[in-house]
Amino acid sequence: MAVDIKFILNDKPVELQVEAQEILVDTLRERLGLTGTKKACGTGDCGACTVLVDGEAVRSCILLTASVDGKKVLTIEGLGTVENPHPIQQAFVDAGAVQCGYCTPGMVLTAKALLDKCPNPTTEQIKEALAGNLCRCTGYTKIIKAVKAAAKKN
């Protein structure tokens, strides 16, 4: 049985038929062409697949697509564009917080969820919020710097 669902994706209503076991990261990447959301571990450990559901950072690789019925989903494609990046995205660029970029969409969205709730986080709060987002390139220092800079700009 396919499940009919409706949700808001990046501010636009979406109607879809999904399989019961379908996970959101696959729906986004393979069916909706939104490949900004990355899939790395597939087990909830690394944060590459982070999206915001009703404003909370969650792992789309361990989330049933059917369960976002009626909710609001934000992916990196809904945040900014190349011409007009979101301040957090710009801060990542300015701070040199991106190397291979695989962790970046997840980092940026996790940072957004944090800053929406806590506009002036301490270093500890930033570390706590990003503790589940793994980066194998940057060593985190510049990512933390970028989040701080984004907070200041706000």
Place this chain on the structure above:
Amino acid sequence: MKETLYFGPKTLAEALALLDKYRDKAVIVNGGTDIVEKLAHRAVDPEAIVYIQGIPELKTIKEEAGFVSIGGTATYKDVLASPLCGKFAGLIQSVREIGSAPIRVVGTPAGNIGTAVPAADCNVALMALGARIVLAKLGGERVVETKDMFVAYCKTQLEPGELIKEIRIPVTDAGTASAFAKLAKRKAQDIAQVSASVRLTAEGGVCKDIAIALGAVGPTAVRVPSLEKALVGKSIDACLAEVKKAVPPELRLRNPRNKQYKEAVVGVLIGRVLKAAYEELAGGGK
């Protein structure tokens, strides 16, 4: 291949009717942080998925008749935000240690019980706190003590058709405090090598009552009655000296690779939580 059905009940009654209908062919999905990976890879392949996060009546945390009751779909985030749960330092400390913030947003204490791995953090804290688990099914309910809930590795008393409706933690007075600690390889998002939780009642520096629970020292989380009995009536200093080198017989370690390590640290960890609970008492209790 038969396609799996998906249900998102909005009430407990609806959920119980579905579970009654599909029995052992149904799988409950709560936060999904344990089960969705298995579903996605068809390691678990049920006839029906029953997603229960959409049931508002199970989400509440309330105080009633001497218990703080955590609903079956309340998340770790809900627990951390609840002043009622804030009374149980051991619970809060265990929940803070679970995964990362995005895991705590969706993951639930009920799911920790359902998965029943021996290293499950919240389960160990609940066991020390003497929590009771209310299991509901169509037409009935039963209550199981956390210490009796886990029957084998990743296996609980939960029967087909049943759902964890709430977790009841007995409210204690100012003379009782609790604590939790785990040893893991990394600070964030790591599974416990050994975990320990304690609920301590003390008066005038003497242990009046104590419950100790351990995680990752056997196929299930366990209470440690041998040590509990030995400590009642002793001064806290004497208790701390006694637990430090303890290797309780409740440990069931088979893997020679980590047995020695776990035996060496378990007493130290019990000492740590005992001390933390006592310090909380000395600081006024909660």
